[in-house]
Amino acid sequence: MLNRYDCIIVGGGVNGGSIAYHLAKKGKKVLLLEKDRLARKASGAAAGMLAAQAELEEDGPLFQLAKQSRAMFPILAEEIKDLTGIDIELVQKGMYKISITEEEEYHLKHIVDVQTRAGEQAEWLSQDEVRSREPALSNAVRGAMFIEKDGQVSAPQLSLGFLKAAAALGVEIKEYTEVTSFLFESGKVTGIQTNHGSVESEHVIVAGGAWSEQLLPKSQIPLQTYPVKGECFSVRTHQPLLTGTIFSHGCYLVPKKGGRLLVGATVQPHTFDQTVTVNGISSLLEKAKRLVPNIVHAEWEKAWAGIRPQTVDGLPYLGEHPAYEGLFVATGHYRNGILLAPITGEIITRLVEREPTPVDISAFRMERHTEKII
Amino acid sequence: MLNRYDCIIVGGGVNGGSIAYHLAKKGKKVLLLEKDRLARKASGAAAGMLAAQAELEEDGPLFQLAKQSRAMFPILAEEIKDLTGIDIELVQKGMYKISITEEEEYHLKHIVDVQTRAGEQAEWLSQDEVRSREPALSNAVRGAMFIEKDGQVSAPQLSLGFLKAAAALGVEIKEYTEVTSFLFESGKVTGIQTNHGSVESEHVIVAGGAWSEQLLPKSQIPLQTYPVKGECFSVRTHQPLLTGTIFSHGCYLVPKKGGRLLVGATVQPHTFDQTVTVNGISSLLEKAKRLVPNIVHAEWEKAWAGIRPQTVDGLPYLGEHPAYEGLFVATGHYRNGILLAPITGEIITRLVEREPTPVDISAFRMERHTEKII
Amino acid sequence: MLNRYDCIIVGGGVNGGSIAYHLAKKGKKVLLLEKDRLARKASGAAAGMLAAQAELEEDGPLFQLAKQSRAMFPILAEEIKDLTGIDIELVQKGMYKISITEEEEYHLKHIVDVQTRAGEQAEWLSQDEVRSREPALSNAVRGAMFIEKDGQVSAPQLSLGFLKAAAALGVEIKEYTEVTSFLFESGKVTGIQTNHGSVESEHVIVAGGAWSEQLLPKSQIPLQTYPVKGECFSVRTHQPLLTGTIFSHGCYLVPKKGGRLLVGATVQPHTFDQTVTVNGISSLLEKAKRLVPNIVHAEWEKAWAGIRPQTVDGLPYLGEHPAYEGLFVATGHYRNGILLAPITGEIITRLVEREPTPVDISAFRMERHTEKII
Amino acid sequence: MLNRYDCIIVGGGVNGGSIAYHLAKKGKKVLLLEKDRLARKASGAAAGMLAAQAELEEDGPLFQLAKQSRAMFPILAEEIKDLTGIDIELVQKGMYKISITEEEEYHLKHIVDVQTRAGEQAEWLSQDEVRSREPALSNAVRGAMFIEKDGQVSAPQLSLGFLKAAAALGVEIKEYTEVTSFLFESGKVTGIQTNHGSVESEHVIVAGGAWSEQLLPKSQIPLQTYPVKGECFSVRTHQPLLTGTIFSHGCYLVPKKGGRLLVGATVQPHTFDQTVTVNGISSLLEKAKRLVPNIVHAEWEKAWAGIRPQTVDGLPYLGEHPAYEGLFVATGHYRNGILLAPITGEIITRLVEREPTPVDISAFRMERHTEKII
Known part of the structure; x- marks a missing residue:
């Protein structure tokens, strides 16, 4: 130094x-x-x-x-690739914010309305529409707000x-x-x-x-500020289960390169403890299975946790x-x-x-x- | 060579x-x-x-x-320790074969009877008795056959x-x-x-x-012969959850050194595939939580699988x-x-x-x- | 299936x-x-x-x-990225085939001559030229054949x-x-x-x-055919030590994304044994230090081996x-x-x-x- | 809490x-x-x-x-085993403090003398004696101070x-x-x-x-106090290379259970940086090879570092x-x-x-x- x-x-x-x-x-x-x-x-x-x-x-x-x-x-993404050879794995295939309950559907349709009136791209997809785009989704999914521009990276x-x-x-x-x-x-x-x-x-x-x-x-x-623990896990399949990111109450599923699927995240406020608990895994598994039933056949990869800084x-x-x-x-x-x-x-x-x-x-x-x- | x-x-x-x-x-x-x-x-x-x-x-x-x-x-255990320094981690604290249903209880009591008449040690423990010895067990456990000589190793x-x-x-x-x-x-x-x-x-x-x-x-x-896949996982706590091994229909819990607890095992016949599936983890988790509810607070360690040779x-x-x-x-x-x-x-x-x-x-x-x- | x-x-x-x-x-x-x-x-x-x-x-x-x-x-690279999201990390910054001895220099100059006459790009770089392009190279390097089109991937x-x-x-x-x-x-x-x-x-x-x-x-x-074991190791620095790939007798150094540097490879014929030996690490380390002295300050990452199929x-x-x-x-x-x-x-x-x-x-x-x- | x-x-x-x-x-x-x-x-x-x-x-x-x-x-060792099942792997097979130079030999013989006069067990072993007990040692070893009570644990x-x-x-x-x-x-x-x-x-x-x-x-x-980094590595053989611990200037070799051999440790004062450097590995390898030439055939396992607190x-x-x-x-x-x-x-x-x-x-x-x- x-x-x-x-x-x-x-x-x-x-x-x-x-x-x-x-x-x-x-x-x-x-x-x-x-x-x-x-x-x-x-x-x-x-x-x-x-x-x-x-x-x-x-x-x-x-x-x-x-x-x-x-x-x-x-x-x-281009600048970083040029300078370091690192691919940040930017994926721009949109995000599906899922409704399971009638109340969620009502809320999401309202948000679509608010956002489109504000000039943002956002659209409501019926159950049939969302499941034709993402066939792995279960029929517990009533519909989804689709946001084209909400991508993801590694x-x-x-x-x-x-x-x-x-x-x-x-x-x-x-x-x-x-x-x-x-x-x-x-x-x-x-x-x-x-x-x-x-x-x-x-x-x-x-x-x-x-x-x-x-x-x-x-x-x-x-x-x-206060720390909020989030636990995640990942699974693998040869053919990807999903194309876009699935975002629902208490659980999101993010398709990564080569057939990895990342499932997150729990919300445990007021702890710096980075251990993954049985409870965390178990509750995420239940939610993920409800959204994408075929995830049960995927290969388990690993689980981890991170501590996010929240403010009052x-x-x-x-x-x-x-x-x-x-x-x-x-x-x-x-x-x-x-x-x-x-x-x-x-x-x-x-x-x-x-x-x-x-x-x-x-x-x-x-x-x-x-x-x-x- | x-x-x-x-x-x-x-x-x-x-x-x-x-x-x-x-x-x-x-x-x-x-x-x-x-x-x-x-x-x-x-x-x-x-x-x-x-x-x-x-x-x-x-x-x-x-x-x-x-x-x-x-x-x-x-x-x-002594010979191996002397020759190699390796501790096989022999634990002789007995095994609890658990009944959840009335039918299982009836069957296990019969086995206790058969084995004791054949000169083996085996005893029936009521719900109170087994839970006083292993307080982490849930009240779904009706009772247990206790076998003093069935120990475990690493x-x-x-x-x-x-x-x-x-x-x-x-x-x-x-x-x-x-x-x-x-x-x-x-x-x-x-x-x-x-x-x-x-x-x-x-x-x-x-x-x-x-x-x-x-x-x-x-x-x-x-x-x-045919191969039978078995999937397992392990968790950790500072104070051990169990003393003896818990053996039940479709799930066993084996307490290892230093507060590790090993949970096994699924039974998937006719495959050499050693990957761990989401399904395997998920079904073992459900069974383990029913037997030892406090396992939800344990730290997740890892999951793995092995292929066992079964015969007709x-x-x-x-x-x-x-x-x-x-x-x-x-x-x-x-x-x-x-x-x-x-x-x-x-x-x-x-x-x-x-x-x-x-x-x-x-x-x-x-x-x-x-x-x-x- | x-x-x-x-x-x-x-x-x-x-x-x-x-x-x-x-x-x-x-x-x-x-x-x-x-x-x-x-x-x-x-x-x-x-x-x-x-x-x-x-x-x-x-x-x-x-x-x-x-x-x-x-x-x-x-x-x-483009097709694979589109289909899977996987970046094969293609780098097209050329390869330096290094001479340490006068004999190697003579041979490499001959090869440059042969290849250019056959219409391939290849050029001879003096010690000064190669070290101005790759300043981490030691002065044991007499010169190098530079091949622009010999790139590398992950x-x-x-x-x-x-x-x-x-x-x-x-x-x-x-x-x-x-x-x-x-x-x-x-x-x-x-x-x-x-x-x-x-x-x-x-x-x-x-x-x-x-x-x-x-x-x-x-x-x-x-x-x-017969198997030939090759052992490798990798190190890391924040600023990359090299830009192009260094290829020399018995040792190559391949700069990977984010400052990783891969050093390979030993040649052990007639074995399927994939273990890494102390000898393998030790001999590669000596060669790499002679070529790039500053590698000693790099962080050690890991070592591994692979078995390559050679033919008579x-x-x-x-x-x-x-x-x-x-x-x-x-x-x-x-x-x-x-x-x-x-x-x-x-x-x-x-x-x-x-x-x-x-x-x-x-x-x-x-x-x-x-x-x-x- | x-x-x-x-x-x-x-x-x-x-x-x-x-x-x-x-x-x-x-x-x-x-x-x-x-x-x-x-x-x-x-x-x-x-x-x-x-x-x-x-x-x-x-x-x-x-x-x-x-x-x-x-x-x-x-x-x-017994108390911990009883309470936790953990074997601390206490080995009481003595330690050889090795001389390579005449000066080291002179110094070690003096220390043997000092310690025995103070009532401690310590003895001088000639080259032949130490190599008959530890045949893997090279003939660079002139002799050794043998200390029966200096054992080791994991x-x-x-x-x-x-x-x-x-x-x-x-x-x-x-x-x-x-x-x-x-x-x-x-x-x-x-x-x-x-x-x-x-x-x-x-x-x-x-x-x-x-x-x-x-x-x-x-x-x-x-x-x-100030921090002192120490780097180590470990190797494996099926038959152990050593029985007792070898302690020499700048390098020790500690035989662990099941044929592992631990080689340590560098001395890098005034840093909390826990990365392993190429230099650290390389210098330890040289020293270990000089003491136990056959280590070159051992399998490489891994390298790591720790930060020790030294005082003025x-x-x-x-x-x-x-x-x-x-x-x-x-x-x-x-x-x-x-x-x-x-x-x-x-x-x-x-x-x-x-x-x-x-x-x-x-x-x-x-x-x-x-x-x-x-």
């Missing part, structure tokens, strides 16, 4: 990687620190859905953020892709390096202390996922720390960390460069809770 | 290992051949139950064989233990070596041809598990091939391969030495089906 | 996969059988070099075969890509299925017997790599069995199995369709040795 | 496990917290040598500590053994739980804050290995924090963490109970450096 960098990024996940990549493209001298190994936490565990419309449903600042980020993937490949592309552009990466404290002078960040010595920089970006809150210096404006109001944190100039925060992406990584990298880069951001990020500033209380 | 051995053993599983070990103890010069890696098929996949009484229930040649074999484990450790103990006594082991044909002269075996050349010996023992039938030279007295009459094959002098067969042990390995090693050694066997093995000879037809 | 197919392919490696894929494109109903798991032997172990010019050096039937096959990769991804693309086109794949004998009628193949029953077909293609010889029916025209005259077998109509053989590709897979698939398809092959394959017919003896 | 415990242990390695076990035997209500998974750092990576005499050589407080700890293993099994035995005695274990701060009242510890909430206790023991210093509350009496004066820290009543520290064991774990558990338990310790620990108190400066 040199002693001085334009920017230091704390966190070697998908958002740290995207920030490093975008800063490096602007010619910044960047150091990225990861306390363990790259892309081993939520970024390596995620299913990789780009569910801007399926997950967020109604317009608002997060919806706009997600839409813009989703649009960045095709070009990013979360581990995207994460490594950003990080290795950043390295190719000169970013220095250090694994097994923990930040132990931040260095400040007159309210400005001047560097960090790590378990491998101190490093100077006027810009420090914390992108530590669910661990960000605990990393940050104590101040009167704390993050209000469901919005991420993106911005400069109000109490410390030069300290930036990018976390709280919850289930949208993969989807939002591209725009997150771009926004933080603009903030570092003191330029306007491509979307309004005032809803994501750290001090929003404190202000609301007032 | 030398060119000449007293005995050649074909198969590097638990029975090949036991035979090698027992022959080496008698001073024989032995070569053991394994087509893949040691202990990677059924021997490495088994749960390791020594269920002589629980599995076989009524007296007969197989029951006697099983009982004698079970009695050999304590001394073997199947992979027993298999490797036999093989490495044999190596310590001078047995030569070759992995990745396939037998392509047998060499005969005037009705006597004289050696084998392998993918690494030919080797001479007047005694060739086929202990290839479910692959034995296909290995053997074609003759008018074929084996009548449920009895193993142990003996000399009626058409080829010097060719011996030890297979068809089905779910009792671990339990029967010690006595199998001893019996084959006696046969090679042309000495009487410690139990009557006439029921296990290859030619039994042909004779019956007559 | 159905009972009847247009073609049965024996072997689930890269060549079996390519044949299946090319037959399926012609509308054939195909069954592919693999005795273990797909792409787990040499096809999954290979480094993936497309070293048509670097490996074969001088014109001849194998050189022509290799050149045509190399040219097929760009289109195949061998495991290509293998799975072919197999899964074949599945997408309707090929049925069965793992854990061993062929135990062939069925013939009046000199024509009519099907096969497997450990999961018999299947009928008038075309059976044996693409079993080093195991092909032992699979084939005994006849007066045997294959003359160094040429593969591609053609119909002279003694059995409808029985085809594709093996003996030695270190060129990945490179030759595309053309192998096309040639076998043409043979099955009784059409002319795109290259003259008379040098590769099985009966060549017998004829020569005469 | 309950809200209140007699003792909280921070660190789920071998020393945390031993402390938990010894406290639980005294009836204490104990909570053990591990930030990642149990026994995954140095405790799971160690070779398990009990090299009291071989490593420490001359009398002094650490030598006495080591000797007493070494003597505790046989009984612990470090991962001992670590898990302590931890699971503690769990069996009622200790509550929480993985993925990080301590974020300590709670104090009037100079006494009252509990801790974790990422999963706060817990009260009047006794907190920090046994976090190389991470202990960073864990502890900042005070004027800091630990003076080479002595561990064992005692109560001088600034905070009820806060205890057990770290700095460097290469003797496995050897010293039993006595560490006993000493901390005595300190918690305000009883005299079995050995004088004044040399290991935290405040020793501060005092010396004065």
